[in-house]
Amino acid sequence: MTTEIRADDLLRLDRQLCFSLHAASRAFTGVYRTVLADLGLTYPQYLVMLTLWEHDELPVKEIGDLLRLDSGTLSPLLKRLETAGHVHRRRSEEDERSVVVTLTPEGEALRARAADVPRRMAEASGLTRDEFQTLRALLATVTTNLDRANL
Template identity: 55%
Template sequence: MEPVTEATDLLALDRQVCFALSVASRSVIGLYRPLLQPMGLTHPQYLVMLALWENEPLSVKELGELLQLDPGTLSPLLKRLQALGYLSRERNSQDERALAVTLTPAGRKLRAEAEKIPPAIVARLGMSLEELQELHRSLTRVIAATRREAP
């Protein structure tokens, strides 16, 4: 039997895609923390705001689909953002079962401050825009692959 070496060990931690993704995710989100703190936002709340700045108004269901979050995770985020005065949730006039999420004037105003974040992250990462765009494309392919049914 051939001895297991670092080059052949399929369970070597540093060869695991899941480990690299996990560490990269935590590390990048950590870069956002000090930038979001003055706005009173957590990273998940920032993602909600990004979705709304791009596509307002949205139903809670639409927002959950965009962010790929279940209602149990999304609801507390929305409540906290509403308490901060950045958004409102109201029953949809066409469908009483649906909640419409809209930005408040304070939420819309916050966008100007948030526009400073992407360039700060790019600068902090020290990677070219092309490298980051290719990374985004690769991660998008990984996400799509995880959603396909196994053969």
């Protein structure tokens, strides 16, 4: 009996959680926008650069798998990164379907200028180490569950 929830409460709870997530995501993106402005990167572009700084070169497919983005998002994004001079694209020789993305010297150099971004973001979030880890774990759980539920 005490575990019963009225539909109205559910409606509001629901809005609060999903809305909180939505709002937090946009708040994060907003701070990233400020912090990344100097580098001329958007947040998704920064994510792509992060993966490249870690792996040096990657096929588009790999980047998409790592960041959960499809070619409809990545193709124009990578084109913009290429125009900005941060990356280079070439067809793979082993598999002509694949396009390998590599860092240009400029893209490599950007890494140093982005070095303090994580610290600034961690500061801005204002979370303790424990809260940080708890949040990350819960988000991973919910993402896994939602993906499974959505087919």
